[in-house]
Amino acid sequence: MKNNKYLFLIVITYFLLGFINIHFALLGLVCMMLPFILLVRNRKKTWCQGYCPRASLISTTGKTTAKFSFKTPKFFIKGQMKWIMLIYFGISLLFITLTTIAVGRGLKPPLEYLRFLIIIPIPFELPQLIEFEGLSPWISHLSYRFYSMMMTTTILGVSLSLIFKPRTWCTICPVSTISGEYIKFMNN
Numbered sequence: 001m002k003n004n005k006y007l008f009l010i011v012i013t014y015f016l017l018g019f020i021n022i023h024f025a026l027l028g029l030v031c032m033m034l035p036f037i038l039l040v041r042n043r044k045k046t047w048c049q050g051y052c053p054r055a056s057l058i059s060t061t062g063k064t065t066a067k068f069s070f071k072t073p074k075f076f077i078k079g080q081m082k083w084i085m086l087i088y089f090g091i092s093l094l095f096i097t098l099t100t101i102a103v104g105r106g107l108k109p110p111l112e113y114l115r116f117l118i119i120i121p122i123p124f125e126l127p128q129l130i131e132f133e134g135l136s137p138w139i140s141h142l143s144y145r146f147y148s149m150m151m152t153t154t155i156l157g158v159s160l161s162l163i164f165k166p167r168t169w170c171t172i173c174p175v176s177t178i179s180g181e182y183i184k185f186m187n188n
């Protein structure tokens, strides 16, 4: 099955929704869970093979520089890079979880701004065209942190697609790494 080429509109809509209200960022949780639900159900990478909006995005951006693109480095395809990315993903999720718990318990104020790669603040404030009243600070914190993680991985994916082959991100994508290991485990 081939990825629908217009699925990238979902990614763009997701980031635009963050400009309307950051709490829409939590919709990304669905995107994060679906690949694994399909994986467990079908025992194959159904999401990667047909439904991934990010794959559609990087295929599209990658096409613009396809003529000048470099070969995907070997350490992306067969080396340690996918494990480095998986560790980053794990640290990111741990950071998001622990800081959200700390905000929920009133031990620290919510971080209501974007960061690249967990620690680098982005000097840009999302406009927030509508406000949702009465939400707990931890929900706002979780939303900003989730949006930051999605933004970071999307920037990395698009940048790689512009420099190397369009789907280079897929060689190191944590979803693919976890899915691959799960399939190997189940087949054994």
Ligand code: SF4
Pocket (backbone or CB within 6 Å): 035, 047, 048, 049, 052, 053, 054, 055, 169, 170, 171, 173, 174, 175, 176
């Ligand atoms: S490897 Fe990652 S980016 Fe590529 S299709 Fe699968 S989930 Fe999407």
